Amino acid sequence: MKIQRASHLGWCFGVRDAVGLAKTHAAQGPITSLGELVHNAAVLEDLRQHGVMTRHDAGDVSTRRVLVTAHGASRRRLEELARAGFEVTEATCPLVHRAHAALDDLVRRGLHPVIVGLRDHVEVRGLAEDHPGCDIVLSESDVDAIVPRGGFGVVAQTTQPVARVRALVARLVVRFPDSQVVFRDTVCQPTKDRQNAAVELARASDVVVVVGGSKSNNTRELVATCSRHCTRVHHVDAAAELRPEWFSAGDRVGLTAGTSTPDERVDAVEEWLQRMAKDDVEIHGNGEHAGAAAAARATDSGAR
Ligand code: SF4
Structure with missing residues (x-):
């Protein structure tokens, strides 16, 4: 099995900056993000642990300070928030x-x-x-x-x-x-880069793994794009969702990720795939079934 990363994948600068801004502000006191700062459950949990609350309705917000997400807001909405007495920080992507x-x-x-x-x-x-x-x-x-x-x-x-x-x-x-x-x-250019790289990747792969949250629009679009050029495309949010039976010895495996997917998630998926690839080399030479051996190894290591 050979694993190849897309030439552009994962977090964009807009998401990275928004998460950084949220953590900086949370260190100065309670703050609430109006809506999900990033459509990724792991990132939201990390933000929660840093003190960034998430509420979808301004009526449910208990802090004076609120954060507008990278997705932005209308002028009308910003004015409403100011009138309601909130101190607004915009993490809106440029x-x-x-x-x-x-x-x-x-x-x-x-x-x-x-x-x-x-x-x-x-x-x-x-x-x-x-x-x-x-x-x-x-x-x-x-x-x-x-x-x-x-x-x-x-x-x-x-x-x-x-x-x-x-x-x-x-x-x-x-x-x-x-x-x-x-x-x-x-x-945006990061979306174009990831879409173009996904097409190139899918054309050159037997199977593609797309990493990202199920609610992430750009991740779902990457899945759709890859599916037009490759028949075996799997969307996972984390390495634990990968299944050995999706892969066969000798497969060219492409890896890509949405703009809201943190680097650690992509790295964990790649590590899991590299373990599969190692089994491929070690076991294929002995004439055993690579998938079954990798399944056993993945189970042993708790990677599933
Ligand atoms: S996907 Fe594009 S517009 Fe959205 S935050 Fe990233 S760079 Fe900005």
Whole structure:
């Protein structure tokens, strides 16, 4: 078995900075994150131990200080929090701020706002709340439901696959040939890098392991991308979820991870795979079944 990491994977600078900021502020006194700072249970538990509470509703917050996550928030929401007496710290990623600025600019130019993204995602809600009446699209049928306008200004949720975004923009152009359509590509570079690296990896692998939380949108998108180029793709949150029967002797195993997956999780998965690969070499030469031997070893070591 040969294991290869994607050339870009795991934590992005936006998540790393947000977690660092949260811990720095928690060291100065109680603070509550409004929503999950990172869609990863292990990271949230670590933050909790550092004193960062997580609440989804401002009404449930018992601290004076609150933290806006890397996903950002609308101006309306920030003003509401200030009016309610909270001291607000923004851990908003600069690339999310860039998406807000791009949408504001398009609207200032008189274009109708369109966001490509998940309607219920906190980042998309933050973008949409400052532009009531905007359209949020994620499929061709969503685009087909848009009513005619003189012009459209389109941005994307930062973690959307750029190919999907471009395809939906192209459909909008075809649907409204007489309207102006201006697209600002706000998909962030770390997402593009991970998506491109995932395609390259999946094409060169017999099996791919994607590491990340089940609620992480960009991790799920990586799974979907890899699945288009490789038939054996497994999504795990931790090494304990790996199963020896997923792998065979001689497999080329690709490893990638979402932007919210901490390095230790990726390293633990790679270590587990390296143990499998070692069995592959040691046992395959003796004509034994590599998977069964690795299963025994993994069980012995408690890695499962
Ligand atoms: S995924 Fe992109 S936009 Fe989101 S925090 Fe990371 S770098 Fe920033």
